[in-house]
Each structure stands twice: as C-alpha cells, then as structure tokens.
Amino acid sequence: MSAPANQLLSERLIDVGATLSWYRHGCGDPTTWLNVVGRGVTSTGEMIRATRTPDGPGTLRIGWSDSPDTDVDGIPGISLAAYGPGAAWMLKQASRMLGVDDQIDHELENDRQPAVAKAARNGRSVRMGASGDLYHSLLPTILEQRITIGEAHNQWRQLCFNLSEPAPGPFTRLLLPPEPGVLARQPSWWFHPLGIERKRAEPLQRVAQHAAKFWDWAVLPASEARAKLHLIDGVGQWTIGNVLGPALGDPDAVAVGDYHLKNMVGTVLASEARATDERMLELLEPYVGQRGRVVRLLQMDGAAAPKFGPKKRIPPMHAW
Template sequence: MADLQILGNEEQLQAAVAGRDARFDGWVFLAVTSTGIYCRPSCPAVKPKREHQRFYASAAAAQEAGYRACKRCRPDASPGSPAWDWRSDVCARAMRLIGEGVVDREGATGLAQRLGYSLRQLERLLIAEVGAGPAALARAQRAQVARTLIENTDLPMGQVAFAAGFASIRAFNRVVADVFACSPTELRAKTRNRAEAGGGAISLRLAYREPFEPSNLFGHLAASAAPGVEEWQGGAYRRTLRLPGGPGIAALKPGPGYIEARLRVADLRDVTAAVARCRRMLDLDADPQAPMEALAADEALAPLVAKTPGRRVPRKADPDEYAIRAVIGQQVSTASAATIAARLAERYGEPVDDPDGGLARLFPDPAALAEADPAHLPMPGSRKRTVLALAAALADGSVELGPGADWPTARAQLAQVPGVGPWTVEMVAMRAMGDPDAFPAGDLGVIKGAAALGLGAGRALEARSQAWRPWRAYAVQYLWASSEHPTNRTPDHTTDDETEREKADA
C-alpha cells in the first residue's frame, strides 16, 4: 500500500469514507478486503468496517493488489489525481506522459529515457509514490480507455482494443475481465444510450470535479480562435490536433456535469493522447477546492470566488503552438493575434479534412516555422526574429514545453530566447505547461483587475500574491474576469468570436 503520508492521515481517509466525501475521489482509492473491490471514497454502495479498508494512491495500485473496480461508482473513471496537475517533479511528469500514451507507443523504457532516468530508478520512484510502476499504470489507463469506448461507442471490439493501446485482442479480453470482472461484450450489454461512432467520430463524456465554471474557459478559447485551426460552432469549441498518428479534430461542449467530447482521429491509437490533451486544455483534472480556499482567504478576492466558484485555467492543446502564439500576441489584440496565427497556418500548416465544420489546417509545427521566409510573417521585424528563434529552439529541443517538461528548467530555457520576456514566460508557464502558480504580474488584464480591487501593482501586487501560492494562475482568472472582455464569457452563438474579431480589427 502506498505511503499514507502521501495520501493523507488514515483517520482522515476513514472519515472521508464514512462521510462519502467526493473531494477525495481521484486523490485516493478505497479497497475492501472482504469483497475484493476498490471504490471511490464517496461510493454510495459501500461502507466497510475499518479493518477491511485499504487505501491506494492510484487505481493501478489497487488493481496490482488484486482488487476489481466497483461497478457502481466506477473509480477508474474519476477525474485524474490533481497532484499530477500542479507538481513538476519526475513522478508528476511521468504521470502526465503516461496519460499521453507514451508507454503504449514507446514502452516503459522509452518513458524513462524521456525523463533522463533508468527504468529501475523510475519504477522505484513511481512505486513509492503511487504504488505501481509505469507498466501497471499504463495497463490501468488502457483498461479505463477501453471501458469508456465500450460503454460510449459502437466501435467493434477489435477497434476498441486497438484504440485503447492493447497489443492483442487476447490481452484486451484478459485485462477487461481482470479489472471489471466481466467480458467486454458483457460490459457493453449493460450499457444504455451509447453514442454512435458514425462517420469516424467518437463521442465521449469527460468528467471533472465540481464546482466547474466554464465561462472563462470557453470564452478564452473562442475569442482567441485562429480561423481554420479553431472555431466556435453550435455551442462547442472545435480545433485541430497534432497527434502521434496524424491530424485529429476535437469538439468540446459543456454539458450537465461533464464535457461532451467528439473526436476524429486518423489513427485510433491516438484516442488516449487526444483525450489527455482535451482534459489538459480545459483543466479538467484540477481540484477546485484547493485554489478556492486559498484565494477566498484574501478579502479582496473572496467575493469573486463566492460569485463564480470553480474557475479553471484555459490552456492550449499543443504547448509549442501556444508559446509561438504568445509571442505573436505580444502588444497586439487577441483578435489580431488570432488573425496572424490563421495566416501562418494557411501558409505553413498541414491540411486537415473536416466533414463537420470549417477547420482546415493544423497550426504549423516549430520545424516548419523555423524555416519560414521572414517576408511571410505579418508582424514587426523584432517579433519576426523572436518567432523564428523560438520555433528553432522548440524544433531542436533546446526549449522543452511538453507534458514531460520540468517547469523551472523550461522557464530558464524560454528566457534565453531573444525577445521572450517575463510576461511571455509566465503566460507560457500558465497556459502551455499548466503551472498553477504562474503569475504574469505585468499583464494588462491582471493590472486592471488588481487596480479595480485595490490590490496595487508592481512590487505591491507581487507581495500580495505570495499568499495565493501555489494557485496564482487561478487568481489570474478572477482578476481577468473583473472586466467585460469577451474572453470572460461563453459565446452566445457561432459568430460571437468573429464579431469581436471584426470590432478589434476595425
């Protein structure tokens, strides 16, 4: 069993089970020795005696110990542990890469190499932290993806196995039976209201922890959408994705208690990576309670937190893309930056077929932009040089921003790129890497929001923000929301982002 110091005090965990406290779901998993089943702490179907309770830091650890997933509370489908969202140590980076499907594509050895560790070292660290090694963690993820596809789509079982990352149908059948105590066919037979995977699209529901405030998430994504790469259509944010097996498309729409995701992928094995990127883009694995408690302790922020609890940090699916677009957006409006990004995609981006809307291109990868003709970059000369320098650094690996990146190292690497200043570094840390403590104190929206609340500016604001750590990126969302900018509200209809763009360009 994983160290209880990591999970929390055992009495607290037992109290959480007794009170069916949903705040612990995803943080810790309850296994019951008398039934051989593991559950969420909030599971309504179980209230075991204390001597029968065992606690694990991951579903994989519970499965490794021989427990099967509860059929009622579905613990494997709970939002991911928030620990991997706000930490930058090697275990957190490993968990993010496993979530991207790296072990399925490159094996546990490939994961270790990406992180600069030997496989033995990495296994030892992960077992100490979450009770399972990389292979077991990847196996648990494959089982969860398989269950999601079995229950939510009409894909043939062979395609489900392939999409979930299994090497064979036999392995798929064995793992599903071991983890869920029934065959894939039996699991599907118990499911009602499956979405059809017609026309190559896969419809899924992405879970999150309550409370959840979608306005600033979808407002930012829609208002900054680069036409052809992103769009707001029919109440959904749609965008192209650069995936390991080829281009994909994701459509994300807020639903009652979940995010409705509709995915198109060139290779079914990319479903895992596509889901991971969508979850990261909408900050769906966050624990909203921790930042809310920290920010509500500040008398100036408390009314804003009470008014709209559960704000999340809007991110981009591709960290490299956001970094380049952050440079493009220096000292220009959101709409103008989106227009420039669209022009670059039209010239240098890979074509994408979109049968459902108006998406046409992937945003150019760094290697393509690094070779771009400066004459084709519609921006001032100094910014052209910064874009080209950053693209080259991303292409050759001297700047690493992906899910396996070390945040302090990435900040230092970014700062070495000519033309990349503190604002850009902090914006990239917040919206590309997902650092919850990123704080662009010099951002105009932050300055205006802080002034409206009487929080001061410059050193005074930096000093005030120390009490918000490590959740300053969430404070930024509340400061931004003090204005009436379109990024702070969900668009009312398809053309809202286009209207705002036209106003800004006029």
C-alpha cells in the same frame, strides 16, 4: 484533492465552456473553434481544436450537454471524437484540458480580500486545464507581444492561412498551426506584409526550431519548464506567464510586463489605479502558488482598472 472525473462532470461541477475558453485566441482562431450556449455549469456546446502532437496532426472535438445519452468513461454529458495520426494523443489529453486533475483546495473563497473571495465564489467551477502543447500556445502568444489584441488575433489568422494545411477530420476551414519546419524557413521579411515585424518574427522562428523539445518540456514541473523557455531569445516573462497556464495548467503563472494587468491588480487589491509590475507581484505575494488563478478569476469576474483620456489609434505595422 480534486473530485474524480465522473463526479466533477456528472454533477456539473466544471464550467466546461469557461474552462476551455483560454485555448482559443480570438473568435476567429482558425485552429480552435468554441461554441457555448448558456453560461456556467448548465451551459452546452462544443470545442474543436486542431494541433500537432508527438504522433502527428490531430483534431479533437469535445462536446458537452445535459443529455444522458452521451457518455465518456462513465461520464454523462461529455462526448469526445478525434481524427488524424494524433487522435489517440488528443483523446488522452482531453481530461487534462477539462481541468479534471486541477487541485482546487486553495481556500480562495474564504480569502480576506473581498474581491478575491467574490471572484473565487463566482468562478468556483472554472478549472485550470492543460493542453500539453507548448508550441501551439507559444505562436499566437508571441504575436500578442507589443500590439493590440485585435491586431494579434488577425495576424494569427493570416499566419495560419498562409502557412498551414487543413486539419484532419470533417471540419471545413479548420487549420493546423504552421508546421515547424515551414515556419522556421521563412525569412524575417516574409512576415512584414502580415504586420509582423522582425522582433516578433524571429522568436516565432526560434520557437519553430525548438518545437521537437517542447513535448519533453511540457511534462516538467512548471518552474523547470519556465527556465527552459527563458533560454529561447525573444520568449520573455510576459510570454511565459501567458503560456504556462493554458499549456501546463500552472495556477501560479503571471504575465509580468503586461500593459493592463498590473493596473487591474493594483486597482482591485489596493485601490491604486496605476501600479508597476513590482507592486503587482507584491500584492499577489499572499497568493504565491495560486497567483495565476487569482488573476484569471478576477478577470473573469469583470475586474479592470479605470481608464483615463481618449483612446489612441495604433496603426498596423505595415502602415508604419
């Protein structure tokens, strides 16, 4: 069982900055700001996140430091503040975002595979937190389908700048994710000047149409939430594998269909520079239940597949 919240945080057994990092999509994410000073359990910083909740728009600020003057429910060093109609919901969700409920008795630090054991030791303070917000996680993840991560992050910014409104609270230029009704009403051609072609625009609209259901889906077991998400056309294995971790805290979620991930796993676990998705899942089979955690820890530990040949320039969609 995981330690109580006060022990985890007062003894600095959670690397807060690294744990919160997977809620942000790029350094310029207009909905989620993250500032971390230092590294590991001794870091300080703050995360400010604006989102839509079952109760309405809300903004949450999580600050952490070594100062005993800040205190949340007896936990020194952590300060919380929330704004807007969704403030109470976001405050309630904060401990889950910090990964306080994450079960860490996985024994990965003693794994027979040296790379996994090393990554687990180096990342022992990183938790699998959960935002509880499928809608917010799905939008930028859908944009990351089929294109480079830099392009996707820019498109996420542009989508929010064009369709969103300012977030509650005193944070200038912080934006909410697009309101589902507004996003669903946009015709597919509206997205093209942003570089978003029809194959990604239509899933964005479908997700917006189903947004009200996601609050119920977010409290389901991960396997049931996965099955529900598969019902949405354009939301496939890759998108679901990337969303179930940060939204639901699923430690087993793996992004099948990723261009680089299968090669990283093949390189680290079998010294194979190139692999298939089937081979990746075969190599991860001993870690069923913790496959997503293993992949995340390896990535955070710097694991990567070797690169061959020159980089290829990929023109943005509007230049095709």
